[in-house]
Amino acid sequence: MQNILDVIELNKTFKGKAGDVEAVKGVSFAAAKGEVTVILGPSGSGKTTLLYLIGSLESPDSGEIRVCGEDISGTSTALIKYRRERVGFVFQFFNLVTALTALENVTLPMDLAGLSASEQHKRGVGLLERMGIDTRLQRSRANKMSGGEKQRVAIARALANDPEIILADEPTGNLDVATGKIVVDILVGLAREDGKSVLIVTHDESILDVADHAYKMIDGKLTASG
Numbered sequence: 001m002q003n004i005l006d007v008i009e010l011n012k013t014f015k016g017k018a019g020d021v022e023a024v025k026g027v028s029f030a031a032a033k034g035e036v037t038v039i040l041g042p043s044g045s046g047k048t049t050l051l052y053l054i055g056s057l058e059s060p061d062s063g064e065i066r067v068c069g070e071d072i073s074g075t076s077t078a079l080i081k082y083r084r085e086r087v088g089f090v091f092q093f094f095n096l097v098t099a100l101t102a103l104e105n106v107t108l109p110m111d112l113a114g115l116s117a118s119e120q121h122k123r124g125v126g127l128l129e130r131m132g133i134d135t136r137l138q139r140s141r142a143n144k145m146s147g148g149e150k151q152r153v154a155i156a157r158a159l160a161n162d163p164e165i166i167l168a169d170e171p172t173g174n175l176d177v178a179t180g181k182i183v184v185d186i187l188v189g190l191a192r193e194d195g196k197s198v199l200i201v202t203h204d205e206s207i208l209d210v211a212d213h214a215y216k217m218i219d220g221k222l223t224a225s226g
């Protein structure tokens with residue numbers, strides 16, 4: 001089976017007055033459709049940097065990211081399409097637009113992808129309902145919601161343009177244990193039921209239980225876990 005994601009020899013160094021930080025060093029791994037990959041690592045080990053490189057929010061100094069066998073930075077049009085439609089992000093601090101409603105947060109990426117207003121509405125409502133966000137909450141502003149509700153809205157937003165890859169950065173970091181488990185179950189369901197390739201970076205060891213592939217990240221380097 002062809003991999004959805006191939007990460008090949010990625011390197012990223014941040015240069016600063018106080019010295020350089022080699023945040024990601026020679027990281028390679030692959031993930032297939034329907035798989036959950038978990039990367040466990042302590043603070044400062046390079047997890048967020050790696051996720052940003054994979055999501056193309058940062059560019060690597062060297063190395064390559066292939067999606068379905070194609071280099072994501074092959075052309076600038078392909079790169080824009082990749083960012084908007086082929087990858088979805090879930091963050092520790094939710095990163096919702098607090099002045100917008102839940103539904104508006106979910107339809108925003110659809111707007112950027114050029115969906116009609118009626119399609120945006122229909123699809124947004126469907127995704128939020130699937131995440132257990134009812135009609136009243138769909139119309140509530142994001143800043144009035146609980147952490148678990150915010151994270152479920154953020155997952156619906158990540159799914160807005162039906163990406164192949166979901167990248168989750170410490171998705172349970174601001175949730176209590178029970179709510180965190182619900183969020184992890186949702187992410188696992190996206191892999192198992194929808195065939196997404198889900199990548200979770202975290203320091204929460206309990207998430208290792210759901211991993212098809214588990215890695216450790218230490219000082220920018222990735223090694224197989226266990």
Ligand SMILES: Nc1ncnc2c1ncn2[C@@H]1O[C@H](COP(=O)(O)OP(=O)(O)OP(=O)(O)O)[C@@H](O)[C@H]1O
Pocket residue numbers: 014015016021022023041042043044045046047048049050203
């Ligand atoms: N934009 C940046 N400029 C300079 N240095 C950075 C930048 N982003 C990250 N770093 C450095 O790179 C290293 C890796 O940081 P990163 O945020 O990827 O770690 P992390 O594993 O996500 O940590 P945490 O678990 O605390 O979120 C750290 O030493 C950090 O200070």
Ligand SMILES: [Mg+2]
Pocket residue numbers: 047048049169
């Ligand atoms: Mg981080």
